[in-house]
Amino acid sequence: MSNNLKDHKQIGQELELFFTDEIAPGAPFWLPKGMIIFKELEKYIRELTENAGYLETSTPIMVKAELFKQSGHWEKFGEHNMYNLQLSDEADGNKSVSYTLKPMNCPESTILYRFRPRSYRELPLRLSEIGRLHRREKSGEVNGLLRVRQLTMDDAHIYATEDQIFDEVSNILDMMISFYKMFGFEYEFRLATRPETRAGSDENWDKAEKALSDALKKKGLTAGDKMGDGAFYGPKIDVHIKDSQGREWQLATVQLDFHQPEAFKLEYTDSDGKPKRPVMIHRAIFGSFERFIAILTEQYQGAFPTWLSPSQVTVIPITDKNNAYANKVADFLKKEGLRINVDFRGETMQSKIRDGQTQKVPYMLILGNREEEEKKVSVRTRSGKNLSGISQDEFLEKVKKDIDQKA
Ligand SMILES: [Zn+2]
Incomplete structure (x- = not known):
């Protein structure tokens, strides 16, 4: 931080927006004025997603760990990056059962999808969720709102046929561009390809990587490479922005996933009456509200645009x-x-x-x-x-x- 600029923690204290306390390391307390900013951003993202045909949902914060074993997250992130509890409950015959605080929404989104049989007529099915997540960041890495252990994500999962991938990814890219332009950020796309440890067949990875790079190409967008930096279940396009001080942040992401629909045996009935497997597209625009508000606070040095100002x-x-x-x-x-x-x-x-x-x-x-x-x-x-x-x-x-x- 250069000499005359304040960081978001200092501005957050001075303007009474938010703070952290030792009693809850890595989880912010939101003061009334900060909550106004949070709620305005929430309102904005709700309007944006509603207009783009998303349906809002909400899934539980605490779930049985077996769900994350089925999704593959457990093996990848393991006990060290997730908050786990051993609980015994009468409903489980007083046996000790592992529960976890969800570190992401995806596996539970598949449960919403499976709630009842789905038809091709419902696709693309766009389910959004403003979900509160917990990730066990190391205490040395926790930093104000920039790196937290409890975060709020503007998440969405789209279930689509393979033919619909291009349009869906294109629409998401459009949404991201208009969003970052509005805040005056410089942005850059990066295509993150298959990592060494991954789930799913090479054939699916080929298909997924090609679909994302085609969407970028057809929109005339150039993307830098993040070779081997994809999620374990699929490749992704990340958006990197530069803030007012030239620092780079990764916020938005769109990820293509053939793996989880398989792991959770998701299906829809196609027009020929046969069961088919949908593709899952993960996407977030802010990424995390906490980090985004930290960046905005430093970018504007507390002088928020009028629509976000706690007092106008x-x-x-x-x-x-x-x-x-x-x-x-x-x-x-x-x-x-x-x-x-x-x-x-x-x-x-x-x-x-x-x-x-x-x-x-x-x-x-x-x-x-x-x-x-x-x-x-x-x-x-x-x-x-x-x-x-x-x-x-x-x-x-x-x-x-x-x-x-x-x-
Ligand atoms: Zn997801």
């Missing part, structure tokens, strides 16, 4: 006499859905403006006698621009436009 407008009455008018303006804007706070403290106007700037509030409304008489507002942005004597409606329109553009 601070109303500052110049003297006590203007308090009633300040309340009236604040109520009007609150009813329109903006996040407003009114600074009634007996401080000078200058010091209230300074505090608004320290808190990185995008807009401050300065309300004195003149504004009250003319029924207008004077605006000061956090970057120091002034706009005096505009109507409440004009101001509202300006902020709403800012929020809609997510700029």
Whole structure:
């Protein structure tokens, strides 16, 4: 981190967004203001996936470990990277049974798929899940929100026929591009191919790698190579972004998987009435909410775009006499859905403006006698621009436009 830039842990404390505590190493506590950012991102990703035809689901956090033995994760990640508990329950005849906190959602997604027989008419079936995962990162590697042991993933699994792979992967790539452009990140695609230790036949790996590279090619995208860096069940395209300080992060991923549909014997009835095996496509856009919020916090140095700002407008009455008018303006804007706070403290106007700037509030409304008489507002942005004597409606329109553009 260069000298005058703060890291997300410091900004998180100063702006009261989030923190970590020794009582839960590697798992963040979200303060009310940080939770606003989290929820806005959640709302955004829900809209994005709903518009793309995904159906939202939720699966249990604690499951019997046998599921991860069947999927192959146990062998790969083993006891050292998963949180395991031995429990005895009456339902299991008081035998000791191993349970685990899920480190990923995939195997449980296959249980949703198998809930009932599936027809080719339902494919592609796009099941999304904002799932809370636990991974046993080494304590030396745990770092604020960047590397955590408890993370929230914007996950999805698509069940498709082989013919549908190209369209599905293309749509996901489009989603990723528009997403990263919106946040102004430079991005780069990387194709990660078969690792040494892997599940599934070479024939399936050939097919899967070719499908991903075809999708990239046909979209005119070039991808760097991550030879041998695929998941154990299939190849993937990872998106790497560069943050404001030139650091590189891997966030989004799309993975093709012929292995788990086989391991879990997933089927659909095809148009000829015969049972066929679907392909599974895993994808995430944020990757982890925690890491993404850490990167955004450092990228913007706490000055989040208006749609994400915990407080969007601070109303500052110049003297006590203007308090009633300040309340009236604040109520009007609150009813329109903006996040407003009114600074009634007996401080000078200058010091209230300074505090608004320290808190990185995008807009401050300065309300004195003149504004009250003319029924207008004077605006000061956090970057120091002034706009005096505009109507409440004009101001509202300006902020709403800012929020809609997510700029
Ligand atoms: Zn998955």
